Amino acid sequence: MNKQPILILLVMLLSSWAVPAVEDNFAFDDPAKRAAYLRLTEELRCPMCQNQNIADSDAMIAHDMRRKVYTLLQQGKSEQQVIDYMKARYGDFVHYRPPVTLATFWLWALPILFAAAALIYVVVRRKPAMPEDMAAKLARAEKLLEQDK
Amino acid sequence: MKKMPLVIIPLVLFALLVVFLFQGLFSDPRALDSQVVGKPLPHFELPDLMQPQTIYTPEVFKGDVTIVNVWGVWCVTCAVELPYLTQLSQQGVKFVGLYFDQDLDPDFGTKTLDRVQTEVTQMLGRYGNPYSFNIFDVYRDTSLDLGVTGAPEHFVIDKQGIVRMHHIGDINERVWASKVGPLYDQLQAQTFSSLKASQAGGEGE
Numbered sequence: 001m002n003k004q005p006i007l008i009l010l011v012m013l014l015s016s017w018a019v020p021a022v023e024d025n026f027a028f029d030d031p032a033k034r035a036a037y038l039r040l041t042e043e044l045r046c047p048m049c050q051n052q053n054i055a056d057s058d059a060m061i062a063h064d065m066r067r068k069v070y071t072l073l074q075q076g077k078s079e080q081q082v083i084d085y086m087k088a089r090y091g092d093f094v095h096y097r098p099p100v101t102l103a104t105f106w107l108w109a110l111p112i113l114f115a116a117a118a119l120i121y122v123v124v125r126r127k128p129a130m131p132e133d134m135a136a137k138l139a140r141a142e143k144l145l146e147q148d149k
Numbered sequence: 150m151k152k153m154p155l156v157i158i159p160l161v162l163f164a165l166l167v168v169f170l171f172q173g174l175f176s177d178p179r180a181l182d183s184q185v186v187g188k189p190l191p192h193f194e195l196p197d198l199m200q201p202q203t204i205y206t207p208e209v210f211k212g213d214v215t216i217v218n219v220w221g222v223w224c225v226t227c228a229v230e231l232p233y234l235t236q237l238s239q240q241g242v243k244f245v246g247l248y249f250d251q252d253l254d255p256d257f258g259t260k261t262l263d264r265v266q267t268e269v270t271q272m273l274g275r276y277g278n279p280y281s282f283n284i285f286d287v288y289r290d291t292s293l294d295l296g297v298t299g300a301p302e303h304f305v306i307d308k309q310g311i312v313r314m315h316h317i318g319d320i321n322e323r324v325w326a327s328k329v330g331p332l333y334d335q336l337q338a339q340t341f342s343s344l345k346a347s348q349a350g351g352e353g354e
Contacts, residue, residue, distance in 0.1 A: 047298040050178060060251055061298050064289050089296045091182045 026070045033073050040069050040082055043097070047090050183315035184296050190310055191294040198248050198283035199266060205284050210310045214336045215243045216320075216329070217304040218280070219292060222268045223251045224300040228276055230319040235277030237325065242333065246283035249292055249300075305329065307336045 028034035041055035048059040054066055065086065072082045086094045098104045185191070190207040197203040210217075218234065220227040238244050250265055269283070286292050295304065298317065305314040314332055316324070 047181060047296075059299070060289075061293075064293055068293060087184075089184055089294060090298075091184055091296075093181050 026066075036079050037069060037073055040073075040079060041066055043095060044069070044083070044086055045094050045096055047094060053096065179298070179317055181296070181298075181317075183312075185294075185304070185312045186315055188312060190304075190306065190312060191291065193284075193286075193291040193294070195284050195286055195291060198246070198269060198285040201262065201285070205282075207310055210245075210306045212308055213243055214308055214333060215245050215306045216333070217245050217247050217306060218320075219247045219249070219295075219297050219302040219304075220300050221249055221251055222265075222272045226319045227301045228272065230301060230321060231273070231276035231279065233321055233325075234279035237320075238279035242279075243281055244279040246280040247286055247291065247295075248283045249286040249289045303329065305332055305336065308339065 026037065028037065038055070042053050044054045044065065046052045046054050046057035046059055046062040046065070048061045049057045052062075054062040054069075056062075068085075069082055072085060077085070083095055092099055092101075098107070100108070190210065192207060194204055194206055197205065218227075222228075234244055248269065250260060265285075273280075284291075295312075296315070301319050303314075303316040303320060304312050305316070307313050313336060314329065316329060318324070320329055
């Protein structure tokens with residue numbers, strides 16, 4: 001059996017992932033705004049197709065959000081203002097960078113706490129294993145043997 | 150004696166992990182924290198779907214408990230829930246449609262209003278019409294303001310025009326009995342004066 005056709009098909013399938021799912025035609029006169037648009041659509045998360053950003057998603061809501069990002073940028077809003085605008089409607093969920101709150105704090109704290117606990121455990125554990133004075137040990141053993149007699 | 154706690158620690162951690170992951174089995178990833186619950190509806194001025202010269206603002210919801218149903222003819226689940234919603238509306242539940250169209254791209258309008266109206270009339274004729282009226286969210290801006298992710302979605306609005314619940318997905322008998330219905334009855338029972346009292350209490354906290 002010739003495996004080449006399968007291989008070609010596989011390569012074609014894999015490469016098709018890299019193609020952006022959507023193409024919009026938004027005209028920017030300012031290259032900085034264009035860069036901001038591309039950054040924002042990468043960073044904002046689609047509430048419908050979760051785990052896709054809005055640049056990648058073809059859901060209608062992602063379409064509308066891209067259009068909104070474009071409109072807001074054209075109105076002269078800053079990137080942070082656009083993010084806040086979306087957060088006010090879809091919650092913190094909509095941005096891929098979660099803010100530090102009491103609930104999300106543990107994402108950073110738990111690994112550090114775990115490492116610290118492990119370190120303490122190792123250090124505490126090692127202490128009883130410290131080599132004792134051999135002579136004292138032998139003396140004690142002698143004593144026990146004496147008793148057994 | 151000394152070894153006891155050390156054996157227990159991994160067991161406890163494992164048990165906690167099991168509880169956490171087990172809960173995850175039943176959590177709905179699409180249920181987001183709604184940002185509009187407890188707030189008045191965001192401002193809008195939108196036309197009636199059938200009589201575009203009529204313009205609605207959030208004022209239209211004052212005085213009645215209303216369920217705003219976000220829907221469209223292109224949405225299959227909406228068609229599925231229409232008969233049940235119609236049945237509820239016959240029992241006195243007030244439904245208002247927030248209609249938006251998928252093919253009607255605001256920037257490259259491809260669908261005429263006539264066509265949308267015909268499709269809506271056809272679909273409501275076939276499955277039942279629970280709506281007092283339909284608000285046409287032409288540019289889908291109000292949907293965005295409400296944090297709508299798709300259709301169908303429902304907003305329970307109290308007599309003062311404040312959003313009390315955002316339900317993502319359809320309303321069927323189970324959802325009505327366990328989630329939407331109890332709140333609806335509770336809001337319906339509230340008189341205007343008790344509402345004001347509870348609001349004053351809420352602000353005092």
